[in-house]
Amino acid sequence: MIDGTSLSLADAEPQLRADAVRNRALLLEAAARLAARRGAAAITMESVAAEAGVGKGTVSRRFGDRNGLIRALLDRSESQFQEAFLSGPPPLGPEADAATRLRAFGPALLRHEHADLELYLAAEPSPSRRFAVPARQLRHRHVAVLVRALLPAADAELLAHTLLASVDVVLTDHLVRGHGMPLARVEAGWHDLLDRLLT
Amino acid sequence: MIDGTSLSLADAEPQLRADAVRNRALLLEAAARLAARRGAAAITMESVAAEAGVGKGTVSRRFGDRNGLIRALLDRSESQFQEAFLSGPPPLGPEADAATRLRAFGPALLRHEHADLELYLAAEPSPSRRFAVPARQLRHRHVAVLVRALLPAADAELLAHTLLASVDVVLTDHLVRGHGMPLARVEAGWHDLLDRLLT
Numbered sequence: 001m002i003d004g005t006s007l008s009l010a011d012a013e014p015q016l017r018a019d020a021v022r023n024r025a026l027l028l029e030a031a032a033r034l035a036a037r038r039g040a041a042a043i044t045m046e047s048v049a050a051e052a053g054v055g056k057g058t059v060s061r062r063f064g065d066r067n068g069l070i071r072a073l074l075d076r077s078e079s080q081f082q083e084a085f086l087s088g089p090p091p092l093g094p095e096a097d098a099a100t101r102l103r104a105f106g107p108a109l110l111r112h113e114h115a116d117l118e119l120y121l122a123a124e125p126s127p128s129r130r131f132a133v134p135a136r137q138l139r140h141r142h143v144a145v146l147v148r149a150l151l152p153a154a155d156a157e158l159l160a161h162t163l164l165a166s167v168d169v170v171l172t173d174h175l176v177r178g179h180g181m182p183l184a185r186v187e188a189g190w191h192d193l194l195d196r197l198l199t
Numbered sequence: 200m201i202d203g204t205s206l207s208l209a210d211a212e213p214q215l216r217a218d219a220v221r222n223r224a225l226l227l228e229a230a231a232r233l234a235a236r237r238g239a240a241a242i243t244m245e246s247v248a249a250e251a252g253v254g255k256g257t258v259s260r261r262f263g264d265r266n267g268l269i270r271a272l273l274d275r276s277e278s279q280f281q282e283a284f285l286s287g288p289p290p291l292g293p294e295a296d297a298a299t300r301l302r303a304f305g306p307a308l309l310r311h312e313h314a315d316l317e318l319y320l321a322a323e324p325s326p327s328r329r330f331a332v333p334a335r336q337l338r339h340r341h342v343a344v345l346v347r348a349l350l351p352a353a354d355a356e357l358l359a360h361t362l363l364a365s366v367d368v369v370l371t372d373h374l375v376r377g378h379g380m381p382l383a384r385v386e387a388g389w390h391d392l393l394d395r396l397l398t
Contacts, residue, residue, distance in 0.1 A: 124326040131373040154395070158365070158388035161374075165364030166357070174330040175360075189357035196353070196396050 009071040009078050009123065009135045024062055024072075027052050031073050040118035043070060070123040074116060078135050081112045085142060098149040099198060105143065106167050106190030110183060113169040114176075120169045139164060150198055159197070166193055208270040208277050208322065208334045223261055223271075226251050230272050239317035242269060269322040273315060277334050280311045284341060297348040298397060304342065305366050305389030309382060312368040313375075319368045338363060349397055358396070365392055 016024065030052035034042050045066060049056040063069040090096035091104035113120045125133055144160035151159070165171070167190055175181040215223065229251035233241050244265060248255040262268035289295035290303035312319045324332055343359035350358070364370070366389055374380040 121326060127320060127323040127369045130369055131377070151395075155384070155388050155391060158374075158385065159392070161370055162361060162365040162388075162392060165367065165370065166361040168364065170326045170329055171360055171364065175357075178330070185354070186357065189354050189361075192354060193358070193361060 009074050009133060020062075023058070027054070027059060027062055027069075028073055031069060035073065035119065040070070040122045043073075043122070045069065067123060067125070070119055074119050074123060077112070077116055081108070082135070082138060084108065098146045099194075102143070102146040102150065102163075103191060103194055105146070106163070106194075107187040109139070109164075110167050110172060110187060110190075114172070114183060117169070117173060121173060124170060136164075163190075163193070166190060208273050208332060219261075222257070226253070226258060226261060226268075227272055230268060234272065234318065239269070239321045242272075242321070244268065266322055266324070269318055273318050273322060276311070276315055280307070281334070281337060283307065297345045298393075301342065301345040301349065301362075302390060302393055304345070305362070305393075306386040308338070308363075309366050309371060309386060309389075313371070313382060316368070316372060320372060323369060335363075362389075362392070365389060 027048060031043055031048045034047055034051050043066065045056050045059045045063075048069065049059045052059075059069065063072055085092045085101070085105060085108065087093055091100045092108055093101070096104070124130075131137075140160050143163055144156045147154060147159050147163070148156040167186065172183070172186050175186060176183055226247060230242055230247045233246055233250050242265065244255050244258045244262075247268065248258045251258075258268065262271055284291045284300070284304060284307065286292055290299045291307055292300070295303070323329075330336070339359050342362055343355045346353060346358050346362070347355040366385065371382070371385050374385060375382055
């Protein structure tokens with residue numbers, strides 16, 4: 001949350017009426033039950049409608065398409081992660097110094113995304129939308145602020161993109177599941193990269 | 200080319216008979232004419248079949264789908280780029296030292312991909328295939344070899360992924376066309392990143 005506005009993985013939507021909010025929550029609960037029971041692949045507009053006991057049109061009207069549904073499902077854990085790095089305790093949160101926060105951010109992001117790996121991969125936006133997702137833009141702004149504090153002469157905007165790309169969920173899944181690289185090695189790579197950049 | 204085997208953007212395909220090779224070339228010429236005249240968006244299986252005066256089934260049998268067709272279309276310029284960094288003159292080629300070659304590689308890659316930007320964006324593979332494209336794996340191997348020569352203690356495999364991600368075509372298009380960042384600033388970012396890593 002920033003100024004009371006959650007920076008969502010899904011696109012912003014207008015204020016919902018109370019019954020719409022309740023229906024939305026029921027659909028998301030149904031989707032979460034399905035994902036827990038049968039994995040992210042089992043989440044379709046049809047299966048969620050059936051699980052919630054509503055018509056497919058109700059799910060479509062609320063979430064647009066499968067991608068919108070999955071992003072909405074990820075929003076809660078994304079909000080917790082945002083709270084952790086924006087206002088949580090050290091080493092992620094604002095009481096720690098910039099170098100400590102930046103060092104902690106990569107492994108925290110890796111663990112956060114790999115805990116919901118199937119959902120994050122299923123929700124991976126199209127190339128044209130990849131860098132326009134609000135939650136991704138918030139991560140970038142956060143990392144750029146820390147980089148600017150630590151390396152005032154650097155191009156913080158570009159360097160923040162590079163740092164985030166080094167722990168991108170599609171890349172790290174390719175390395176971890178595709179090539180058997182331990183996630184700990186990717187975390188060590190983040191620290192090594194920062195050590196080289198910051199000294 | 201490595202050992203006479205071109206490392207293609209498209210998946211490897213078995214040896215073609217002479218007439219199949221000729222038909223393939225005719226279809227690619229038709230697609231290139233369409234792209235030159237009306238842009239990458241105009242390339243569809245139907246429009247290429249019409250331009251070449253054949254049935255849509257002929258195009259499908261040869262290239263599978265639109266993505267396969269566009270990758271095949273990009274293969275020629277990709278081969279030229281590969282030749283430049285594997286065996287071309289300095290600063291990209293093997294007569295230059297590793298630091299010079301690595302410094303030159305980023306801007307060369309940026310210019311190469313931005314010269315065929317629409318085609319590269321149209322051919323962007325799905326998340327599950329993004330890191331499995333042979334041409335991308337060749338770039339990674341090349342950068343990792345140079346990083347290993349320059350920073351023997353570093354995790355060259357991860358660092359090579361990070362360097363390539365910093366000049367990824369989807370990211371840089373987002374920055375250049377989406378945010379009006381000059382391509383020269385992205386090139387300077389590559390040099391700045393290397394300066395920080397190598398010193």
